[in-house]
Amino acid sequence: MEFSISSSRMQEVIDITAKVQAIIDKNKVLEGLCNVFTLHSTAAVIISENYDPNIGTDLLNVLDRLIPQKAGYLHDRIDSNAHAHIKSAILGAGKTLPIQEGKLRLGQWQSIMLAEFDGPRSRMVHVELLPSP
Amino acid sequence: MEFSISSSRMQEVIDITAKVQAIIDKNKVLEGLCNVFTLHSTAAVIISENYDPNIGTDLLNVLDRLIPQKAGYLHDRIDSNAHAHIKSAILGAGKTLPIQEGKLRLGQWQSIMLAEFDGPRSRMVHVELLPSP
Amino acid sequence: MEFSISSSRMQEVIDITAKVQAIIDKNKVLEGLCNVFTLHSTAAVIISENYDPNIGTDLLNVLDRLIPQKAGYLHDRIDSNAHAHIKSAILGAGKTLPIQEGKLRLGQWQSIMLAEFDGPRSRMVHVELLPSP
Numbered sequence: 110m111e112f113s114i115s116s117s118r119m120q121e122v123i124d125i126t127a128k129v130q131a132i133i134d135k136n137k138v139l140e141g142l143c144n145v146f147t148l149h150s151t152a153a154v155i156i157s158e159n160y161d162p163n164i165g166t167d168l169l170n171v172l173d174r175l176i177p178q179k180a181g182y183l184h185d186r187i188d189s190n191a192h193a194h195i196k197s198a199i200l201g202a203g204k205t206l207p208i209q210e211g212k213l214r215l216g217q218w219q220s221i222m223l224a225e226f227d228g229p230r231s232r233m234v235h236v237e238l239l240p241s242p
Numbered sequence: 243m244e245f246s247i248s249s250s251r252m253q254e255v256i257d258i259t260a261k262v263q264a265i266i267d268k269n270k271v272l273e274g275l276c277n278v279f280t281l282h283s284t285a286a287v288i289i290s291e292n293y294d295p296n297i298g299t300d301l302l303n304v305l306d307r308l309i310p311q312k313a314g315y316l317h318d319r320i321d322s323n324a325h326a327h328i329k330s331a332i333l334g335a336g337k338t339l340p341i342q343e344g345k346l347r348l349g350q351w352q353s354i355m356l357a358e359f360d361g362p363r364s365r366m367v368h369v370e371l372l373p374s375p
Numbered sequence: 376m377e378f379s380i381s382s383s384r385m386q387e388v389i390d391i392t393a394k395v396q397a398i399i400d401k402n403k404v405l406e407g408l409c410n411v412f413t414l415h416s417t418a419a420v421i422i423s424e425n426y427d428p429n430i431g432t433d434l435l436n437v438l439d440r441l442i443p444q445k446a447g448y449l450h451d452r453i454d455s456n457a458h459a460h461i462k463s464a465i466l467g468a469g470k471t472l473p474i475q476e477g478k479l480r481l482g483q484w485q486s487i488m489l490a491e492f493d494g495p496r497s498r499m500v501h502v503e504l505l506p507s508p
Binding site (some may be wrong): 145146147148149150162175176182183184186187188191194195197198199201202203206233235237238239240242 | 408422424429430433437465467470475481
Binding site (some may be wrong): 292294 | 410413442449461463465469505
């Protein structure tokens with residue numbers, strides 16, 4: 110199952126937990142694993158805090174300080190988004206999570222987030238469910 | 243299955259391989275996948291070297307240099323642990339590993355570690371086993 | 376299933392997508408999850424851009440700037456590869472990906488890469504396939 114999500118800024122962290130849970134609900138998976146994978150090399154899927162949106166901003170600011178945009182990367186000779194590819198490779202395109210009693214087994218303050226590093230644009234997210242036997 | 247583990251310092255790397263293997267043993271899974279997921283947004287699960295504990299210290303020191311504590315983060319206006327949330331988001335709350343012949347298929351020098359960034363406290367770890375059909 | 380791959384430089388990013396896909400083909404898995412896990416604590420498995428090899432070089436350069444070699448690490452008292460262990464722990468030894476219609480479900484520009492941080496040497500990669508029921 111796949112869904113698309115639109116980012117509205119160049120860099121942004123977007124909570125996609127409800128969209129993933131809706132796919133679990135629809136498929137009636139009670140126990141097992143859920144793999145959430147974005148099909149792009151300038152975005153990532155992360156597990157992050159869901160209460161204070163400033164944490165997403167803090168994360169993007171830290172990544173921009175450590176991996177600045179247009180900082181003389183070789184790839185920027187043909188494009189200008191090397192920073193986004195590097196951030197995606199470090200954070201990871203996908204995450205795998207447990208499902209328990211029909212719900213994503215996350216802590217109270219955890220959500221699944223799409224991290225956009227080269228937006229705004231539409232992004233595809235693949236959700237693969239593997240029920241326990 | 244879930245277990246708790248207590249950290250004893252503010253930041254710490256704790257080998258949890260034996261606890262995960264014990265759950266695999268109890269459930270008699272011979273082949274498949276094992277997802278190890280901590281239910282907190284200021285901790286992480288990593289795969290790291292298991293022989294020299296200095297590597298854990300080196301890792302924590304590098305992370306503190308790159309993502310210093312109380313460095314003017316927006317989130318620190320309401321709390322003081324933004325650095326811990328950022329480290330957790332980058333390292334990842336969970337890891338998925340292969341099981342082979344009833345054992346975690348790790349290299350000789352690899353262990354599963356809980357990385358604590360906002361301790362000391364008690365942490366929950368969820369272990370989801372998916373046997374091969 | 377496991378395969379070995381030889382790196383030819385001290386640090387290097389090597390596309391291993393075709394080797395993983397060959398294992399899926401041989402095992403005739405049409406839908407499910409694929410876990411790709413390297414059995415070493417100085418290497419990593421990442422998902423990265425597959426068109427411009429300069430992105431791999433940019434990534435290695437960024438990691439070397441943030442986590443320099445022989446920068447006074449405690450572990451370097453007994454070895455000289457602490458930087459490689461730290462990079463491996465941050466990027467992760469394994470990744471889990473969806474399989475759809477018999478193929479790794481990757482985006483057009485995504486590949487599975489082995490990241491070598493302490494080569495050149497031969498590396499083992501474990502591929503665990505979990506078909507959907």
